[in-house]
Amino acid sequence: MLYLYAIINRPVTPLPPLRGLAEQAVQCGERGDIAAVYSQYHGAAPRIEVAQLWRHEAVVEALLDRHSVLPVRYGALLADEAALTMLLRERYDRFMAGLARVAGRVEVSVRVLWPATPVVSAPRPAADENGRAYLARRMAEEQAREARLREAHKRADALHAVLDHLAVAHVRQVLPHERVLLSAAYLIPREALDTFRVAIVALGQANPDVRLLCTGPWPAYHFVDGE
Amino acid sequence: MSASPVSCHPAAAPAHPTQPLPAPSEEDGLPALQHKVLHSTGDPTEFMAELERTCAALPQRINADPEGVERGLSKLVLTLIELLRQLMERQALRRIERGTVSDDEIERLGETFMRLEQRMEELKVIFGLEGEELNLNLGPLGNLL
Amino acid sequence: MREHLLAERDVTLLDLLDRILDKGVIISGDITISVANVDLIYLGLRLLLTSVDNLEAMRAGGPTLRAASEQPFHALPSEVDQSSALAQRPSSAAQQPHRRACADAAEARDRS
Numbered sequence: 050m051l052y053l054y055a056i057i058n059r060p061v062t063p064l065p066p067l068r069g070l071a072e073q074a075v076q077c078g079e080r081g082d083i084a085a086v087y088s089q090y091h092g093a094a095p096r097i098e099v100a101q102l103w104r105h106e107a108v109v110e111a112l113l114d115r116h117s118v119l120p121v122r123y124g125a126l127l128a129d130e131a132a133l134t135m136l137l138r139e140r141y142d143r144f145m146a147g148l149a150r151v152a153g154r155v156e157v158s159v160r161v162l163w164p165a166t167p168v169v170s171a172p173r174p175a176a177d178e179n180g181r182a183y184l185a186r187r188m189a190e191e192q193a194r195e196a197r198l199r200e201a202h203k204r205a206d207a208l209h210a211v212l213d214h215l216a217v218a219h220v221r222q223v224l225p226h227e228r229v230l231l232s233a234a235y236l237i238p239r240e241a242l243d244t245f246r247v248a249i250v251a252l253g254q255a256n257p258d259v260r261l262l263c264t265g266p267w268p269a270y271h272f273v274d275g276e
Numbered sequence: 277m278s279a280s281p282v283s284c285h286p287a288a289a290p291a292h293p294t295q296p297l298p299a300p301s302e303e304d305g306l307p308a309l310q311h312k313v314l315h316s317t318g319d320p321t322e323f324m325a326e327l328e329r330t331c332a333a334l335p336q337r338i339n340a341d342p343e344g345v346e347r348g349l350s351k352l353v354l355t356l357i358e359l360l361r362q363l364m365e366r367q368a369l370r371r372i373e374r375g376t377v378s379d380d381e382i383e384r385l386g387e388t389f390m391r392l393e394q395r396m397e398e399l400k401v402i403f404g405l406e407g408e409e410l411n412l413n414l415g416p417l418g419n420l421l
Numbered sequence: 422m423r424e425h426l427l428a429e430r431d432v433t434l435l436d437l438l439d440r441i442l443d444k445g446v447i448i449s450g451d452i453t454i455s456v457a458n459v460d461l462i463y464l465g466l467r468l469l470l471t472s473v474d475n476l477e478a479m480r481a482g483g484p485t486l487r488a489a490s491e492q493p494f495h496a497l498p499s500e501v502d503q504s505s506a507l508a509q510r511p512s513s514a515a516q517q518p519h520r521r522a523c524a525d526a527a528e529a530r531d532r533s
Contacts, residue, residue, distance in 0.1 A: 056446060099434065102441055122445035136448060147446075157314065158436050160323060180386025187389070188369050246314050253317040262323045263314040264433055270440035312433040320432045 051127040052090035054108045056144045057116040059084050069108050070101055080137040083144050095124055109268045117152040120268040147274050154236050155266035157245055161208060162260040163230035205231040211252055215245050220271045234271040242266055350403045355410045365389050
Protein backbone atom coordinates (compact mmCIF):
# COMPACT_ATOMS: atom_id res chain seq x y z
CA MET A 50 0.00 0.00 0.00
CA LEU A 51 1.02 3.61 -0.48
CA TYR A 52 0.33 6.34 2.03
CA LEU A 53 -0.36 9.67 0.35
CA TYR A 54 0.71 13.07 1.74
CA ALA A 55 0.22 15.60 -0.99
CA ILE A 56 0.03 16.44 -4.66
CA ILE A 57 2.73 18.89 -5.75
CA ASN A 58 3.97 20.51 -8.89
CA ARG A 59 6.75 18.41 -10.37
CA PRO A 60 10.00 18.79 -8.50
CA VAL A 61 12.80 20.32 -10.49
CA THR A 62 15.19 19.11 -7.83
CA PRO A 63 15.01 15.78 -5.99
CA LEU A 64 12.97 15.77 -2.77
CA PRO A 65 14.98 16.24 0.40
CA PRO A 66 15.38 12.98 2.33
CA LEU A 67 12.23 12.78 4.47
CA ARG A 68 10.90 10.08 6.74
CA GLY A 69 7.14 9.72 6.74
CA LEU A 70 4.72 7.47 8.60
CA ALA A 71 6.30 4.31 10.02
CA GLU A 72 9.73 5.79 9.28
CA GLN A 73 9.33 5.00 5.60
CA ALA A 74 11.23 7.09 3.07
CA VAL A 75 9.09 9.68 1.32
CA GLN A 76 8.93 9.15 -2.43
CA CYS A 77 7.53 10.88 -5.42
CA GLY A 78 5.44 9.57 -8.33
CA GLU A 79 5.40 11.93 -11.29
CA ARG A 80 3.13 12.50 -14.23
CA GLY A 81 3.50 15.46 -16.55
CA ASP A 82 3.79 18.57 -14.45
CA ILE A 83 2.53 17.08 -11.20
CA ALA A 84 3.71 14.55 -8.67
CA ALA A 85 2.20 12.62 -5.78
CA VAL A 86 4.22 12.43 -2.58
CA TYR A 87 3.87 9.12 -0.75
CA SER A 88 5.63 6.48 1.27
CA GLN A 89 5.28 2.71 1.46
CA TYR A 90 2.76 1.57 4.01
CA HIS A 91 1.87 -1.83 5.43
CA GLY A 92 -0.93 -2.94 7.67
CA ALA A 93 -4.27 -1.49 8.65
CA ALA A 94 -5.35 2.10 8.00
CA PRO A 95 -3.33 4.50 10.13
CA ARG A 96 -4.86 5.29 13.48
CA ILE A 97 -5.47 8.82 14.58
CA GLU A 98 -2.44 9.34 16.79
CA VAL A 99 -0.79 12.62 17.60
CA ALA A 100 2.71 11.61 16.53
CA GLN A 101 1.40 10.28 13.23
CA LEU A 102 -0.66 13.39 12.55
CA TRP A 103 2.37 15.57 13.12
CA ARG A 104 4.43 13.37 10.89
CA HIS A 105 1.93 13.75 8.07
CA GLU A 106 1.79 17.49 8.59
CA ALA A 107 5.57 17.80 8.82
CA VAL A 108 6.03 16.04 5.49
CA VAL A 109 3.48 18.33 3.86
CA GLU A 110 5.13 21.41 5.33
CA ALA A 111 8.60 20.30 4.32
CA LEU A 112 7.33 20.42 0.74
CA LEU A 113 5.89 23.91 1.08
CA ASP A 114 9.22 25.70 0.72
CA ARG A 115 9.86 24.65 -2.84
CA HIS A 116 6.52 23.52 -4.23
CA SER A 117 2.90 24.33 -4.65
CA VAL A 118 1.20 21.79 -2.43
CA LEU A 119 -2.28 20.28 -2.36
CA PRO A 120 -2.38 18.59 1.04
CA VAL A 121 -4.14 15.25 1.19
CA ARG A 122 -6.42 14.46 4.11
CA TYR A 123 -4.81 12.31 6.79
CA GLY A 124 -5.26 8.58 6.34
CA ALA A 125 -5.40 8.24 2.55
CA LEU A 126 -4.05 4.95 1.21
CA LEU A 127 -3.59 3.75 -2.36
CA ALA A 128 -3.41 0.08 -3.28
CA ASP A 129 -0.25 0.28 -5.35
CA GLU A 130 1.77 2.24 -7.91
CA ALA A 131 -0.75 1.42 -10.64
CA ALA A 132 -3.53 3.04 -8.62
CA LEU A 133 -1.33 6.08 -8.13
CA THR A 134 -0.69 6.35 -11.85
CA MET A 135 -4.40 6.11 -12.54
CA LEU A 136 -5.20 8.73 -9.92
CA LEU A 137 -2.74 11.20 -11.43
CA ARG A 138 -4.03 10.52 -14.91
CA GLU A 139 -7.73 10.84 -14.09
CA ARG A 140 -7.49 13.90 -11.88
CA TYR A 141 -4.68 15.56 -13.75
CA ASP A 142 -6.57 18.68 -14.79
CA ARG A 143 -8.19 19.16 -11.42
CA PHE A 144 -4.91 18.79 -9.61
CA MET A 145 -3.30 21.27 -11.99
CA ALA A 146 -6.07 23.78 -11.36
CA GLY A 147 -5.81 23.21 -7.63
CA LEU A 148 -2.05 23.72 -7.65
CA ALA A 149 -2.44 26.94 -9.60
CA ARG A 150 -4.91 28.16 -6.98
CA VAL A 151 -2.61 27.56 -4.01
CA ALA A 152 0.70 28.47 -5.65
CA GLY A 153 2.66 30.89 -3.49
CA ARG A 154 -0.17 31.04 -0.97
CA VAL A 155 -0.70 29.81 2.56
CA GLU A 156 -3.71 29.26 4.77
CA VAL A 157 -4.27 31.20 7.96
CA SER A 158 -6.82 30.23 10.57
CA VAL A 159 -8.82 32.80 12.51
CA ARG A 160 -11.17 32.01 15.36
CA VAL A 161 -13.12 34.56 17.32
CA LEU A 162 -14.81 33.98 20.66
CA TRP A 163 -17.42 36.47 21.72
CA PRO A 164 -18.64 37.25 25.16
CA ALA A 165 -22.34 37.58 24.33
CA THR A 166 -24.35 35.45 26.69
CA PRO A 167 -25.73 32.39 24.97
CA VAL A 168 -29.45 31.99 24.62
CA VAL A 169 -30.53 30.16 27.72
CA SER A 170 -33.64 28.08 27.58
CA ALA A 171 -36.46 29.52 29.61
CA PRO A 172 -36.63 28.03 33.09
CA ARG A 173 -37.86 24.49 33.12
CA PRO A 174 -41.63 24.78 32.86
CA ALA A 175 -44.10 23.58 35.40
CA ALA A 176 -45.00 19.91 35.15
CA ASP A 177 -48.52 20.80 34.12
CA GLU A 178 -47.44 22.99 31.19
CA ASN A 179 -49.95 22.56 28.41
CA GLY A 180 -49.28 22.22 24.70
CA ARG A 181 -50.06 25.84 23.94
CA ALA A 182 -47.69 27.15 26.61
CA TYR A 183 -44.98 24.81 25.40
CA LEU A 184 -45.20 26.14 21.86
CA ALA A 185 -45.26 29.74 23.08
CA ARG A 186 -42.08 29.08 25.05
CA ARG A 187 -40.46 27.44 22.04
CA MET A 188 -41.51 30.36 19.84
CA ALA A 189 -39.81 32.83 22.17
CA GLU A 190 -36.64 30.72 22.21
CA GLU A 191 -36.67 30.48 18.46
CA GLN A 192 -37.02 34.25 18.05
CA ALA A 193 -34.18 34.85 20.50
CA ARG A 194 -32.03 32.39 18.58
CA GLU A 195 -32.71 34.12 15.29
CA ALA A 196 -32.00 37.55 16.76
CA ARG A 197 -28.72 36.27 18.12
CA LEU A 198 -27.82 34.79 14.76
CA ARG A 199 -28.50 38.11 13.04
CA GLU A 200 -26.35 39.93 15.60
CA ALA A 201 -23.57 37.37 15.13
CA HIS A 202 -23.63 37.80 11.37
CA LYS A 203 -23.44 41.56 11.67
CA ARG A 204 -20.49 41.36 14.03
CA ALA A 205 -18.71 38.60 12.09
CA ASP A 206 -19.17 40.44 8.78
CA ALA A 207 -17.46 43.52 10.20
CA LEU A 208 -14.47 41.50 11.43
CA HIS A 209 -14.30 39.47 8.26
CA ALA A 210 -14.35 42.53 6.00
CA VAL A 211 -11.09 43.77 7.53
CA LEU A 212 -9.30 40.49 6.78
CA ASP A 213 -10.97 39.55 3.54
CA HIS A 214 -9.30 42.17 1.40
CA LEU A 215 -5.92 40.68 2.32
CA ALA A 216 -7.01 37.23 1.17
CA VAL A 217 -7.58 35.67 -2.24
CA ALA A 218 -10.15 33.24 -0.88
CA HIS A 219 -11.82 32.36 2.38
CA VAL A 220 -14.01 29.80 4.05
CA ARG A 221 -15.95 30.80 7.10
CA GLN A 222 -18.61 29.77 9.52
CA VAL A 223 -20.54 32.21 11.65
CA LEU A 224 -21.58 30.98 15.07
CA PRO A 225 -20.65 27.33 14.57
CA HIS A 226 -20.99 27.01 18.35
CA GLU A 227 -22.45 29.12 21.09
CA ARG A 228 -19.29 31.01 21.97
CA VAL A 229 -17.57 30.95 18.59
CA LEU A 230 -18.54 34.05 16.68
CA LEU A 231 -16.41 33.31 13.66
CA SER A 232 -14.30 30.42 12.49
CA ALA A 233 -12.53 31.19 9.26
CA ALA A 234 -9.65 30.18 7.03
CA TYR A 235 -8.03 32.66 4.67
CA LEU A 236 -5.87 31.88 1.68
CA ILE A 237 -3.25 34.61 1.47
CA PRO A 238 -0.11 35.23 -0.56
CA ARG A 239 2.82 34.01 1.48
CA GLU A 240 4.40 37.46 1.47
CA ALA A 241 1.23 38.95 2.95
CA LEU A 242 1.65 36.97 6.16
CA ASP A 243 3.15 39.86 8.09
CA THR A 244 0.50 42.28 6.86
CA PHE A 245 -2.16 39.81 7.91
CA ARG A 246 -0.62 39.47 11.35
CA VAL A 247 -0.57 43.24 11.77
CA ALA A 248 -4.21 43.38 10.73
CA ILE A 249 -5.13 40.73 13.28
CA VAL A 250 -3.32 42.56 16.07
CA ALA A 251 -5.12 45.79 15.13
CA LEU A 252 -8.42 43.94 14.97
CA GLY A 253 -7.82 42.62 18.47
CA GLN A 254 -7.13 46.11 19.78
CA ALA A 255 -10.18 47.55 18.10
CA ASN A 256 -12.41 44.79 19.48
CA PRO A 257 -11.35 44.28 23.08
CA ASP A 258 -14.53 42.41 23.95
CA VAL A 259 -13.76 39.44 21.68
CA ARG A 260 -10.94 36.90 21.89
CA LEU A 261 -8.94 36.27 18.74
CA LEU A 262 -6.80 33.32 17.87
CA CYS A 263 -4.84 33.32 14.65
CA THR A 264 -2.69 30.36 13.63
CA GLY A 265 -0.64 29.57 10.60
CA PRO A 266 0.82 29.47 8.09
CA TRP A 267 -0.81 26.15 7.20
CA PRO A 268 -0.85 24.21 3.96
CA ALA A 269 -4.02 25.14 2.09
CA TYR A 270 -6.20 22.37 3.55
CA HIS A 271 -9.39 24.38 3.24
CA PHE A 272 -8.72 25.43 -0.33
CA VAL A 273 -8.43 22.23 -2.27
CA ASP A 274 -11.20 20.90 -4.42
CA GLY A 275 -13.39 18.97 -1.99
CA GLU A 276 -13.29 15.64 -3.77
CA MET B 277 -19.86 7.58 14.91
CA SER B 278 -18.34 6.74 18.25
CA ALA B 279 -15.10 8.00 19.65
CA SER B 280 -12.11 7.40 17.45
CA PRO B 281 -9.16 5.48 18.86
CA VAL B 282 -7.41 8.69 19.75
CA SER B 283 -9.16 11.96 19.29
CA CYS B 284 -9.58 15.14 21.14
CA HIS B 285 -11.91 13.91 23.79
CA PRO B 286 -10.77 15.05 27.17
CA ALA B 287 -9.69 11.58 28.22
CA ALA B 288 -7.52 11.07 25.16
CA ALA B 289 -3.97 12.20 24.71
CA PRO B 290 -3.90 15.20 22.36
CA ALA B 291 -5.85 17.66 24.38
CA HIS B 292 -4.27 16.78 27.67
CA PRO B 293 -2.28 19.76 28.88
CA THR B 294 0.52 17.73 30.42
CA GLN B 295 1.06 15.60 27.35
CA PRO B 296 4.20 16.74 25.57
CA LEU B 297 3.70 17.22 21.89
CA PRO B 298 5.80 14.69 20.03
CA ALA B 299 6.62 16.83 17.06
CA PRO B 300 9.00 15.25 14.57
CA SER B 301 12.62 16.01 15.24
CA GLU B 302 15.08 17.57 12.84
CA GLU B 303 16.76 14.19 12.33
CA ASP B 304 13.91 13.08 10.09
CA GLY B 305 14.66 15.96 7.79
CA LEU B 306 11.41 17.50 8.94
CA PRO B 307 11.00 20.97 10.36
CA ALA B 308 9.87 21.28 13.96
CA LEU B 309 6.26 22.38 14.05
CA GLN B 310 5.87 24.64 17.03
CA HIS B 311 5.24 28.24 16.25
CA LYS B 312 1.84 28.31 14.69
CA VAL B 313 0.13 30.84 16.89
CA LEU B 314 0.49 34.09 14.97
CA HIS B 315 -1.53 36.10 17.43
CA SER B 316 -3.89 35.52 20.27
CA THR B 317 -5.64 37.97 22.53
CA GLY B 318 -6.16 36.72 26.03
CA ASP B 319 -5.33 33.23 27.13
CA PRO B 320 -5.14 30.57 24.39
CA THR B 321 -6.63 28.04 26.78
CA GLU B 322 -9.92 29.89 26.41
CA PHE B 323 -10.09 28.37 22.94
CA MET B 324 -9.42 24.86 24.11
CA ALA B 325 -13.00 23.96 24.95
CA GLU B 326 -14.29 25.32 21.67
CA LEU B 327 -11.61 23.63 19.63
CA GLU B 328 -12.20 20.35 21.37
CA ARG B 329 -15.83 20.57 20.45
CA THR B 330 -14.86 21.25 16.86
CA CYS B 331 -12.69 18.18 16.84
CA ALA B 332 -15.32 16.05 18.53
CA ALA B 333 -17.55 16.74 15.54
CA LEU B 334 -14.92 15.57 13.07
CA PRO B 335 -15.51 12.43 11.07
CA GLN B 336 -14.74 9.57 13.35
CA ARG B 337 -14.36 5.91 12.80
CA ILE B 338 -16.90 3.41 13.97
CA ASN B 339 -15.13 1.45 16.65
CA ALA B 340 -14.62 -2.24 16.16
CA ASP B 341 -15.68 -3.17 19.68
CA PRO B 342 -19.39 -4.01 20.03
CA GLU B 343 -20.03 -1.42 22.70
CA GLY B 344 -18.58 1.30 20.52
CA VAL B 345 -20.69 0.28 17.56
CA GLU B 346 -23.86 0.29 19.61
CA ARG B 347 -23.13 3.71 20.99
CA GLY B 348 -22.15 5.02 17.58
CA LEU B 349 -25.30 3.76 15.93
CA SER B 350 -27.61 4.94 18.67
CA LYS B 351 -25.98 8.35 18.40
CA LEU B 352 -26.56 8.45 14.66
CA VAL B 353 -30.18 7.33 14.94
CA LEU B 354 -30.95 9.78 17.72
CA THR B 355 -29.28 12.55 15.75
CA LEU B 356 -31.59 11.92 12.82
CA ILE B 357 -34.66 11.75 15.03
CA GLU B 358 -33.65 14.98 16.71
CA LEU B 359 -33.17 16.61 13.30
CA LEU B 360 -36.64 15.60 12.18
CA ARG B 361 -38.18 16.64 15.50
CA GLN B 362 -36.62 20.09 15.29
CA LEU B 363 -37.59 20.54 11.64
CA MET B 364 -41.18 19.61 12.36
CA GLU B 365 -41.33 21.82 15.38
CA ARG B 366 -39.98 24.82 13.50
CA GLN B 367 -42.41 24.16 10.70
CA ALA B 368 -45.25 24.09 13.22
CA LEU B 369 -44.09 27.39 14.72
CA ARG B 370 -44.02 28.95 11.28
CA ARG B 371 -47.54 27.76 10.55
CA ILE B 372 -48.75 29.20 13.84
CA GLU B 373 -47.09 32.52 13.06
CA ARG B 374 -48.90 32.58 9.75
CA GLY B 375 -52.14 31.74 11.51
CA THR B 376 -53.00 28.72 9.38
CA VAL B 377 -53.66 26.37 12.30
CA SER B 378 -56.72 26.28 14.47
CA ASP B 379 -56.69 26.70 18.24
CA ASP B 380 -57.48 23.06 18.69
CA GLU B 381 -54.63 22.04 16.39
CA ILE B 382 -52.18 24.29 18.25
CA GLU B 383 -53.03 22.57 21.49
CA ARG B 384 -52.58 19.12 19.98
CA LEU B 385 -49.33 20.05 18.19
CA GLY B 386 -47.92 21.53 21.37
CA GLU B 387 -48.89 18.48 23.38
CA THR B 388 -47.20 16.19 20.85
CA PHE B 389 -43.97 18.15 20.54
CA MET B 390 -43.75 18.52 24.29
CA ARG B 391 -43.99 14.77 24.75
CA LEU B 392 -41.50 14.16 21.93
CA GLU B 393 -39.02 16.43 23.63
CA GLN B 394 -39.46 14.67 26.95
CA ARG B 395 -38.98 11.32 25.26
CA MET B 396 -35.79 12.53 23.56
CA GLU B 397 -34.43 13.63 26.92
CA GLU B 398 -35.13 10.19 28.33
CA LEU B 399 -33.45 8.48 25.38
CA LYS B 400 -30.40 10.68 25.70
CA VAL B 401 -30.05 9.65 29.33
CA ILE B 402 -30.50 5.97 28.46
CA PHE B 403 -27.77 6.10 25.80
CA GLY B 404 -25.55 8.42 27.81
CA LEU B 405 -25.48 11.16 25.18
CA GLU B 406 -25.23 14.89 25.74
CA GLY B 407 -27.23 17.41 23.73
CA GLU B 408 -24.25 18.67 21.77
CA GLU B 409 -23.26 15.14 20.81
CA LEU B 410 -26.43 14.81 18.76
CA ASN B 411 -25.04 16.94 16.02
CA LEU B 412 -22.97 16.32 12.96
CA ASN B 413 -20.45 18.48 11.26
CA LEU B 414 -21.53 18.60 7.64
CA GLY B 415 -18.36 20.23 6.40
CA PRO B 416 -19.26 23.06 4.05
CA LEU B 417 -22.85 22.98 5.21
CA GLY B 418 -21.93 23.69 8.79
CA ASN B 419 -23.56 21.75 11.57
CA LEU B 420 -26.61 19.60 11.10
CA LEU B 421 -28.60 21.12 13.95
CA MET C 422 5.25 30.90 30.94
CA ARG C 423 5.81 27.20 30.41
CA GLU C 424 2.11 26.59 30.79
CA HIS C 425 1.38 29.30 28.29
CA LEU C 426 3.60 27.56 25.75
CA LEU C 427 1.92 24.24 26.43
CA ALA C 428 -1.44 25.83 25.84
CA GLU C 429 -0.22 27.29 22.57
CA ARG C 430 0.95 23.89 21.45
CA ASP C 431 -2.33 22.26 22.34
CA VAL C 432 -4.27 24.96 20.54
CA THR C 433 -2.05 24.44 17.50
CA LEU C 434 -2.59 20.71 17.64
CA LEU C 435 -6.35 21.09 17.71
CA ASP C 436 -6.24 23.50 14.80
CA LEU C 437 -4.17 20.92 12.96
CA LEU C 438 -6.69 18.17 13.71
CA ASP C 439 -9.44 20.32 12.36
CA ARG C 440 -7.60 20.61 9.06
CA ILE C 441 -5.78 17.37 8.54
CA LEU C 442 -8.72 15.08 9.36
CA ASP C 443 -11.48 17.10 7.83
CA LYS C 444 -10.01 18.97 4.88
CA GLY C 445 -7.52 18.44 2.12
CA VAL C 446 -7.77 16.38 -1.03
CA ILE C 447 -10.20 13.51 -0.59
CA ILE C 448 -9.57 10.73 -2.99
CA SER C 449 -12.34 8.28 -2.22
CA GLY C 450 -13.08 5.78 -4.91
CA ASP C 451 -9.51 5.17 -5.93
CA ILE C 452 -8.31 4.66 -2.43
CA THR C 453 -9.31 3.70 1.03
CA ILE C 454 -9.70 6.52 3.48
CA SER C 455 -9.53 5.64 7.12
CA VAL C 456 -12.74 7.50 7.76
CA ALA C 457 -14.47 6.19 4.65
CA ASN C 458 -17.39 4.73 6.58
CA VAL C 459 -18.33 8.08 7.91
CA ASP C 460 -17.63 9.88 4.67
CA LEU C 461 -20.50 7.89 3.17
CA ILE C 462 -22.87 8.83 5.95
CA TYR C 463 -21.69 12.40 5.62
CA LEU C 464 -22.67 12.52 1.97
CA GLY C 465 -25.94 10.73 2.64
CA LEU C 466 -26.89 13.22 5.31
CA ARG C 467 -26.06 16.11 3.05
CA LEU C 468 -28.56 14.80 0.52
CA LEU C 469 -31.15 14.13 3.17
CA LEU C 470 -30.73 17.60 4.56
CA THR C 471 -31.17 19.22 1.17
CA SER C 472 -34.22 17.18 0.40
CA VAL C 473 -35.90 17.96 3.72
CA ASP C 474 -35.18 21.61 3.24
CA ASN C 475 -36.56 21.53 -0.29
CA LEU C 476 -39.67 19.89 0.98
CA GLU C 477 -40.03 22.73 3.45
CA ALA C 478 -39.43 25.31 0.75
CA MET C 479 -42.03 23.70 -1.49
CA ARG C 480 -44.59 23.52 1.28
CA ALA C 481 -43.89 27.07 2.38
CA GLY C 482 -44.26 28.13 -1.23
CA GLY C 483 -47.90 27.04 -1.32
CA PRO C 484 -49.43 28.56 -4.48
CA THR C 485 -45.99 29.56 -5.81
CA LEU C 486 -44.94 25.95 -5.80
CA ARG C 487 -43.29 26.10 -9.18
CA ALA C 488 -41.25 29.15 -8.34
CA ALA C 489 -39.99 27.49 -5.20
CA SER C 490 -39.02 24.35 -7.01
CA GLU C 491 -37.17 26.19 -9.73
CA GLN C 492 -34.65 27.50 -7.26
CA PRO C 493 -34.82 25.05 -4.43
CA PHE C 494 -31.33 25.78 -3.15
CA HIS C 495 -32.07 29.20 -1.85
CA ALA C 496 -33.39 27.37 1.11
CA LEU C 497 -30.08 26.13 2.44
CA PRO C 498 -29.74 25.94 6.20
CA SER C 499 -28.99 29.23 7.86
CA GLU C 500 -25.55 28.11 9.03
CA VAL C 501 -24.28 27.97 5.48
CA ASP C 502 -22.05 30.84 4.62
CA GLN C 503 -23.76 32.07 1.50
CA SER C 504 -20.98 34.44 0.63
CA SER C 505 -18.36 31.77 0.33
CA ALA C 506 -18.34 30.26 -3.11
CA LEU C 507 -15.52 27.94 -2.19
CA ALA C 508 -17.42 26.49 0.71
CA GLN C 509 -20.31 25.54 -1.48
CA ARG C 510 -18.63 24.12 -4.50
CA PRO C 511 -17.90 20.64 -3.15
CA SER C 512 -21.52 19.89 -2.45
CA SER C 513 -22.99 21.21 -5.66
CA ALA C 514 -22.15 18.11 -7.65
CA ALA C 515 -23.91 15.94 -5.12
CA GLN C 516 -26.97 18.13 -5.29
CA GLN C 517 -27.45 18.07 -9.03
CA PRO C 518 -29.35 14.82 -9.41
CA HIS C 519 -31.36 15.90 -6.47
CA ARG C 520 -32.39 19.15 -7.96
CA ARG C 521 -33.92 17.23 -10.82
CA ALA C 522 -35.70 14.84 -8.50
CA CYS C 523 -37.20 17.71 -6.58
CA ALA C 524 -38.32 19.49 -9.71
CA ASP C 525 -39.97 16.28 -10.86
CA ALA C 526 -41.71 15.86 -7.55
CA ALA C 527 -42.97 19.41 -7.71
CA GLU C 528 -44.29 18.92 -11.21
CA ALA C 529 -46.07 15.76 -10.16
CA ARG C 530 -47.70 17.70 -7.36
CA ASP C 531 -48.66 20.48 -9.69
CA ARG C 532 -50.39 18.12 -12.05
CA SER C 533 -52.33 16.31 -9.38
